Amino acid sequence: GAVVSQHPSRVICKSGTSVKIECRSLDFQATTMFWYRQFPKQSLMLMATSNEGSKATYEQGVEKDKFLINHASLTLSTLTVTSAHPEDSSFYICSAGNRYSTDTQYFGPGTRLTVL
Amino acid sequence: QKEVEQDPGPLSVPEGAIVSLNCTYSNSAFQYFMWYRQYSRKGPELLMYTYSSGNKEDGRFTAQVDKSSKYISLFIRDSQPSDSATYLCAMSALIKAAGNKLTFGGGTRVLVKP
Numbered sequence: 001g002a003v004v005s006q007h008p009s010r011v012i013c014k015s016g017t018s019v020k021i022e023c024r025s026l027d028f029q030a031t032t033m034f035w036y037r038q039f040p041k042q043s044l045m046l047m048a049t050s051n052e053g054s055k056a057t058y059e060q061g062v063e064k065d066k067f068l069i070n071h072a073s074l075t076l077s078t079l080t081v082t083s084a085h086p087e088d089s090s091f092y093i094c095s096a097g098n099r100y101s102t103d104t105q106y107f108g109p110g111t112r113l114t115v116l
Numbered sequence: 117q118k119e120v121e122q123d124p125g126p127l128s129v130p131e132g133a134i135v136s137l138n139c140t141y142s143n144s145a146f147q148y149f150m151w152y153r154q155y156s157r158k159g160p161e162l163l164m165y166t167y168s169s170g171n172k173e174d175g176r177f178t179a180q181v182d183k184s185s186k187y188i189s190l191f192i193r194d195s196q197p198s199d200s201a202t203y204l205c206a207m208s209a210l211i212k213a214a215g216n217k218l219t220f221g222g223g224t225r226v227l228v229k230p
Binding site: 042108109112 | 159204218
């Protein structure tokens, strides 16, 4: 299957700082990338959909100014959590797909964010 | 009512048993069905995908779709302790799920005991 990586795998930061998470498709070009967050023992919650070269589409209730998404190339999307607070602590997972060549989406390994 | 319902478990089975998982859905527009496995603190890993009613087999895994009943299943034969994980069903209203939003079930936690 297709391979998606995320970096960093874990990050601890102080309240008020910004954190950038990278999502890369390693062996295919991703026309679309998705960002999810997941709380313990809960399912994935879609935050936003990112198409290469376009602005991200955010789900209802997700603050676009707080969670900045950039999908500048077909292999890289970034999620920046601005002015992070403890309630932003969560597991952030990206997925990627190519609507012309892959049947579905493939997930990255996730990034655990802890805001102190 | 959620669009996709999945029993949270936990489902505990002895090693070697068949694990039976299922999801029901309410949106008849769903056309593409997937099963993901997620180990603790890891990203989901795609196990199976299908877009037609009937069975699809891959090794120890069999995915079953019944669109008339809006019901999908995943069977794991000869279960191993390494199969202990959370299993998520996911669905898409469009055939090419690669570029479209997926709707997930809540996940079923499975524990295979040696």
